[in-house]
Amino acid sequence: MKIAFYTLGCKVNQYETQAIAETFERLGYEIVDFDQEADIYVINTCTVTNVSDRKSRQAIKRAKKTSPNSIVVVMGCYPQVYPQEVQKIEGVDIIVGTRDREKIVEYVTEYLKQKKKILAVNDEYKRDSFEELKISSFNERTRAFIKIEEGCEQFCSYCIIPYARGSVVSRSLSSILDEVERLASNGYKEFVITGINISAYGKDLDYKVTLLDVIEEISKIEKVRRIRLSSLEPIVMKEDFIKRLVRMEKLCHHLHLSLQSGSDKILKLMNRHYTTEEYRQIVEIVKGYWDDVAFTTDIIVGFPGESDEDFERTVEFVKEIGFSRIHVFRFSPKKGTKAYDMPNQVSSAEKEKRSEILKSVARKLSFGFHKKFEGKIVDVLIEENSSFVGYFEGYSGNYIRTLVPKTESIKVGEIYKVKVKEAFEQYVIGDIIF
Template sequence: MKKVAFYTLGCRVNTYETEAMAETFIKNGYEVVDFDDYADVYVINTCTVTNIGDKKSRQMIRRAKKKNNDAVVVAVGCYVQVAPEEVEKIEDVDIIVGTKDKGKIVEFVDEYLKNRKRIKHVENVMSIRHFEELEIDEYQDKTRAFLKIQDGCDRFCSYCLIPYARGPVRSRKPENILMEVEKLSRNGYKEVILSGIHVASYGKDLKDVNLIDVIEMISKVEGIERIRIGSVDPTFFNEEIIEKLKYIDKFCHHFHLSLQSGCDETLRRMNRHYTTSEYKKIVDNLREVFEDVSITTDVIVGFPGETDEEFERTFEFLKEIKLSKMHIFKYSPRKGTKAAEYKNQVPESIKEERSKKLIELDKILEHEFIKKHEGKVMDVLFEEYKEGYNWGYTKNYIRVGVESQRDLSGEIINVKIIESRENKAIGVLKEVK
């Protein structure tokens, strides 16, 4: 049996697409092995959000050939799409595929094995208007499944290459989403995570359907206990939408609302479509409706022109609104974006200093959020059994560990939170649900 190995960089959409490509190989007689193992085919699903993503993508492409010099090395995804000429310079890559036609991956490998000529398949994604269906019957993770329902983005933030890598907004048909969710339920999955490049845009290219409609539809599928959504543009959550979500019991009270900066001047240069006061109002509205809500975010430090005063405004804003988790990124210039051409680029040393300050604040705020839950009884969906402890997540995304003699993976159990430990909680079992 031929062997294939995958390495995935970047977002949940990439994770989903890797699952789909893996299944295509399995259906064609391949065995999926770890990337560090010997394989006949190595597939690197690349990312281009940051320079680090580009660099890591190149490293993994080169590493693959060292495992097996005769292996077929395939580079796919966002980095390939926006910088095909850079990828072509890497001698070790045999097949180059952009963000379109990942479902044809085995066909490309078969063609290469037949002719032994390098294949380049990078199309103009800006002209794509239809959602590419990728079929998944069996996920590697047995407790929760990422579900790609949308692709593309039309926001064009001044720092971001993703609209150029993924093209315009395309939404998956509701009936196809429902079919996959029902299949997941039959296979024992209890949680689905709705993912997309700009998931709040879902339905923009369809008629009379939006993200809330999809959530309501999935909530009626028997066996699915939890519905979670990925990163969502904060402006999506107006009062009407929040009110609708309140009545969907299966919806998880965890919102990842990407902020990027707590300073209005910086937000304008970023071409973000909200102010800090509008963002705070959305946070306040969510907290008013969902008592146990967890709100997480992304923040970029060292954006071009970010002065000490602007950074301090961001720091004070984050101290004030007290989010439960922040992912801190140092600004990375991306060739082809407006921000890369801005004057007053911030030195790396200052980015590092600002990043450390926000990371320290994040540790404090995350611990405070978890500590508030001590003494509460919460449902936990367990995912992993390791060294005598079962680990899983509450509906509002607190990682919880429980000491146990048996593996509880895939079960939802009531747990009493007894202790908070930095970025996680320890609990004791109450009863099986």
């Protein structure tokens, strides 16, 4: 039978989709592109914003339009939080939340026999253990995601994810290392440590182990060349943590340190547990060790109560920090969160205006960061043919998109030293030094 997969949202979702796809493939299913005719469609959803929910519904319609008689499986965060809403969507046959994903094959087998809709959503917040979904390869040929934990207990006032993913459960260190060893033997050189909140890794385990232990142990695997971290919470970045972190030679000099706002008033309303001054100190300490470090972040504009002055503080703060890249989000009121019905909601027009202003600032900061590397040498993992004809492209350790002229001697998946010639807003161009 033919099966197709569609993934919305984060790197964790990508990891989980890959693991489930491998399970079906081992059983003899043929994996095809989502736009092709298939017997089964598996849609791994996101529910971070209302736009994410809409995209999930659109994917369901696309699947049924392509193959009207197909089985449609909807899994992930959207059905976990809103199971009854998903159940009402025409064409959905199997509904699975953010647990028991390894049972999807069983659910498909059961549906083929019974032809009855299956709702399999466990709505308990507490989890007993980490659900193992192992992978041996990845759709990206050069970079592998390693999921080390599940769940979040931050309860930021704008975020639905704790309700979608439940309490923190950590993967055993031995399981993590086994997977990295397997993927490294299959040729992967860069490993992205991911999870819902990797900063909380280990807090639920009986034995004392932390995110830093995970990085150090992965670093000992000879074939691993680079380790990259997904989003970190500022509250974990204490001075002792930073001093240990910066000693790890294989760790990429790129930290995605979630900010959300440059206004202390708004940070408090968001239930973020740090101040801009504490954030500033973290950046200064890290820059004292890594002079080439790239800080990337997320910012929400138009949060309830955000005044013009609050927004201006955010703009000035991001300029001060000098982020290399900023993901700008307009606040989207999410039913079930505290921020949903907070007073002083910001108009859509004002949110759009602030978003465009901050994106413009972000582009200038990116260009400024890239410009600093003209004439310098960076290590680049070549990942693919570029959309620019005649070039390969990849990313440096500090996450600069880098283009190099294509030659037969360059191999995708290898790391090369590149001398940067010219900087642009979104990328740099350089030459490989052989």
